[in-house]
Amino acid sequence: MNAKNKLPGKFVPFYVNLSLLFDSAEVVFILHLVDMENMKRNGYNATWSRDFVLLKMNLGIRLFERCVKRLISIGLLSRKLKGHKYIYTLDMELYEKLIGIFTITNDTYKIKSFCDTVFVKQKKNIQSITEEDLKELRK
Secondary structure: OOHHHOOOOOOOOOOHHHHHOOOHHHHHHHHHHHHHHHHHHOOOOOOOOHHHHHHHHOOOHHHHHHHHHHHHHOOOEEEEEEOOEEEEEEOHHHHHHHHHHHOOOOOHHHHHHHHHHHHHHOOOOHHHOOHHHHHHHHO
8 A cells, every 4th residue: 555645543533412413414524524624734635526525425415415504504614616626624613612512511411402502593603602602501
């Protein structure tokens, strides 16, 4: 195997509380995006065709587009057209903020209720979450 094509440590931590906000396809999508961002940070070209991304994520086009729409709506993902390809970028700062929210408490019911209220009912995005919002989780 060509050592240049081998990435060390193809491992992405999975935060189990992600599944309290996202369905399984969205979680897989996020984990692949984290991997893509890690590759970019390590100097690899992660500008791939949509067909390759679909293959890599093992998602169909409708499911892929649904995941893109959902992640854009909560502020985690941006999509920019470059030439004839879209470039997808996961906002790692906001992802870390979201992980921080998920680690405030071990109470699954509180986190699920918080996510349902803030992200689903109130339709807030991650960047608009305030300390006032987080007080409920800290109680």
